[in-house]
Amino acid sequence: MTDERIISKVIDENQVYGLLTGNCEDILAKIPDDSIDCVITSPPYWHMREYSITEEDCDSVIGTETTPEQYVMRLTRIFSQLRRVLKVDGSVWLNLGDKYHNKNLMGMPWRVALAMQEEGWVLRNDIIWHQMKGTQSAKDRLRDVHEHVFHFVKSKKYYYDTDSIRIKPSKLPIINDKETISATGVNGKKYRSQILTSKDLNEDERAQALKALDDTLEKIRIGELVDFRMTIRGAQRTYHSNNSKISGRAKELATKGFFILTSKAKGYLPSDVWNIVPEDEWRKDVHYAVFPTELLQVPIKATCPVGGIVLDPFMGTGSTLIAANQLNRRGLGIEISEEYMKIAKSRLETPQLCFSI
Numbered sequence: 213m214t215d216e217r218i219i220s221k222v223i224d225e226n227q228v229y230g231l232l233t234g235n236c237e238d239i240l241a242k243i244p245d246d247s248i249d250c251v252i253t254s255p256p257y258w259h260m261r262e263y264s265i266t267e268e269d270c271d272s273v274i275g276t277e278t279t280p281e282q283y284v285m286r287l288t289r290i291f292s293q294l295r296r297v298l299k300v301d302g303s304v305w306l307n308l309g310d311k312y313h314n315k316n317l318m319g320m321p322w323r324v325a326l327a328m329q330e331e332g333w334v335l336r337n338d339i340i341w342h343q344m345k346g347t348q349s350a351k352d353r354l355r356d357v358h359e360h361v362f363h364f365v366k367s368k369k370y371y372y373d374t375d376s377i378r379i380k381p382s383k384l385p386i387i388n389d390k391e392t393i394s395a396t397g398v399n400g401k402k403y404r405s406q407i408l409t410s411k412d413l414n415e416d417e418r419a420q421a422l423k424a425l426d427d428t429l430e431k432i433r434i435g436e437l438v439d440f441r442m443t444i445r446g447a448q449r450t451y452h453s454n455n456s457k458i459s460g461r462a463k464e465l466a467t468k469g470f471f472i473l474t475s476k477a478k479g480y481l482p483s484d485v486w487n488i489v490p491e492d493e494w495r496k497d498v499h500y501a502v503f504p505t506e507l508l509q510v511p512i513k514a515t516c517p518v519g520g521i522v523l524d525p526f527m528g529t530g531s532t533l534i535a536a537n538q539l540n541r542r543g544l545g546i547e548i549s550e551e552y553m554k555i556a557k558s559r560l561e562t563p564q565l566c567f568s569i
């Protein structure tokens with residue numbers, strides 16, 4: 213089957229995945245404009261040895277460039293193709309690790325990110341993938357345990373399903389006829405007595421503080437909030453800057469006499485540090501760095517609508533497509549190594565891994 217036919221089966225006929233073998237620099241040109249919802253990828257890092265490539269494919273493989281500048285230029289060219297195929301509200305998630313050269317840390321992820329910004333990409337997040345473990349040969353520096361995952365968008369208004377990635381609170385408030393108790397056991401009685409006895413609040417501030425406390429407890433009772441903390445002028449030590457020019461909370465404390473921090477029942481958004489152990493696998497002489505499924509969840513859920521298409525131009529063993537299918541999205545993968553393509557095919561053919569959309 214031709215590449216064009218494989219691409220059309222996914223884009224036009226809703227086939228759940230399509231696999232394309234070859235150099236993504238050539239194959240991307242065959243994908244129509246504005247057809248992809250989300251790209252998630254991890255190109256080979258600069259000067260990282262690639263074990264699975266035949267001699268004749270060597271120059272086509274990314275990462276073999278002599279200088280960092282050549283590597284950055286080549287990746288930027290590929291990303292301008294990706295920009296063309298991406299829908300206007302689409303996203304790119306780019307995972308990159310760094311490299312030491314002559315003892316010097318090269319800052320490769322940020323070199324690429326800055327070059328992409330120059331090309332017009334909007335950078336929304338730099339996620340630190342904390343890999344929790346790391347081998348170390350050098351004795352004169354610290355262990356490396358992180359890589360970057362950059363989230364880029366094509367335009368400032370982009371698809372982002374915030375609610376799909378919220379972390380739900382682990383405990384819920386207790387509500388009965390007698391009282392309302394927040395998820396961490398706060399019922400407001402201590403704050404009420406601090407407000408009533410405070411010598412640092414005037415009568416108007418006291419009334420405002422009591423009203424705000426009652427409103428917050430009501431929001432917990434009706435399920436809008438799950439938790440809160442209140443800081444009252446003069447009643448507690450504050451843990452933020454006392455300078456109201458630099459701290460919004462200090463300003464509130466100075467002007468209103470109190471402030472309230474709340475946790476919403478809908479949950480909160482994940483942070484930009486992800487603690488995920490990599491799923492490296494070793495098979496005889498072959499080593500491949502597989503994307504952990506956990507790493508793919510947020511990018512797919514937040515930035516590809518259900519039924520949409522996720523593209524990985526450096527697919528490796530197919531993890532991105534597997535996660536996309538599991539989450540009811542379609543997937544297109546490009547991989548230069550026949551060996552990795554074989555592994556990807558067999559992983560994707562495992563029926564329990566894939567659902568139809």
Ligand SMILES: C[S@@+](CC[C@H](N)C(=O)[O-])C[C@H]1O[C@@H](n2cnc3c(N)ncnc32)[C@H](O)[C@@H]1O
Pocket residue numbers: 234235236237253254255256257262272273274500501502503525526527528529530531532546547548549552
């Ligand atoms: C870091 S690995 C990706 C691993 C992948 N995320 C996974 O979960 O298996 C990078 C992949 O890019 C492939 N590659 C290198 N140059 C390429 C090119 N020009 N076109 C397509 N694939 C390429 C390599 O063979 C390798 O499998």
